[in-house]
Amino acid sequence: MWETVRAEAEREAQLRPMLRRYFDAAVLNHETLGDAFASLLAAELVRSDGTLPDFSEEFSAVTRQRGLDVGAAADIARISSSNPACPNALTAFLSFRGVLAVQFHRIAHAYWTAGEKTFAVLLQNWCAKSYNVDIHPAARIGKGLFVDHAMGIVIGETAVVEDDVSIWHGVTLGSTFAEAGDRHPKVRRGATLAANATILGNIEIGEGAVIAAGSLVRMSIPAGMIAAGVPAKVIKPVSGTYAAITAPSK
Structure with a gap:
């Protein structure tokens, strides 16, 4: 799945050179799907509240430790293959709020189960502000989800x-x-x-x-x-x- 997303990002960057920096930062500069999602979600937190630090490295570590990229790949595959409104896997990764909110939940759930419940609930609320999706970090969520519109x-x-x-x-x-x-x-x-x-x-x-x-x-x-x-x-x-x-x- 990650190779598919990278190939689509490279194609779009060639079609629109002015967006090269965007696709590099969001996709092409990352080695794994988990790292890219960690960076994307951490950047959203910084945009939403300038007092927050960059959690991208920490989120990447959590994603690797918990194998969260497996669920992420399954979610992208489901949306991009089944939803006629989603042109490709790259679009699902970058802009489908249902996909993004579920990955945010996976990270928050990891902190919840590790005992950092306060931080997990903070992540829940920051996610709700950004994506208008409110999932308690203790909830157990599967993979291959089709979360459309999501609002x-x-x-x-x-x-x-x-x-x-x-x-x-x-x-x-x-x-x-x-x-x-x-x-x-x-x-x-x-x-x-x-x-x-x-x-x-x-x-x-x-x-x-x-x-x-x-x-x-x-x-x-x-x-x-x-x-x-x-x-x-x-x-x-x-x-x-x-x-x-x-x-x-x-």
Whole structure:
């Protein structure tokens, strides 16, 4: 994946020589995908608050230690191969806020699990300011995610999002305030959460299930079923695939 991103960056730099410095700084001067993401996210922090130091080397070290570039590569591959609005892997890496916010979460989660909870929550809030995506650093997030548009997504502390899940803008994985401890949803592999879906409580969205746009979900949804409405009800099995997220690879 990194070789693909580098090749695309070099091609764009040749097409637009005035952007050579930009592509060098963002992509071509870095040896690995993890290093490039670390630099990109650290630069965003400096832009957002001039009092913050450059965390790029520290983020690079965390990324290498935790193998975070594996998840990053899977996220880029999913978006760039499945989203017709994404022309290539370079675009996913540089400008898709869903991809960027998820990588920011991976770094924050690493600090959280290492015991630096205050710093992890600071990273969470800085990420929310930059990308309008608020994922608690304790939440467990898989790889190969399709996080489209991403604006307004909120994912709570004890939520779990497994591999290959698709999430649109405005989705909330929250609590009901009636539960303590483990109080957020568990979204299983390959599920789809459409725009502005609100899913509350320690419930399960089954593998391959679909939550329709604008739905309010307060009960577990079985695998392979579509739920819709306020409150949401299971309406029918999922049949076939969704054209918006099954475009052929470019």
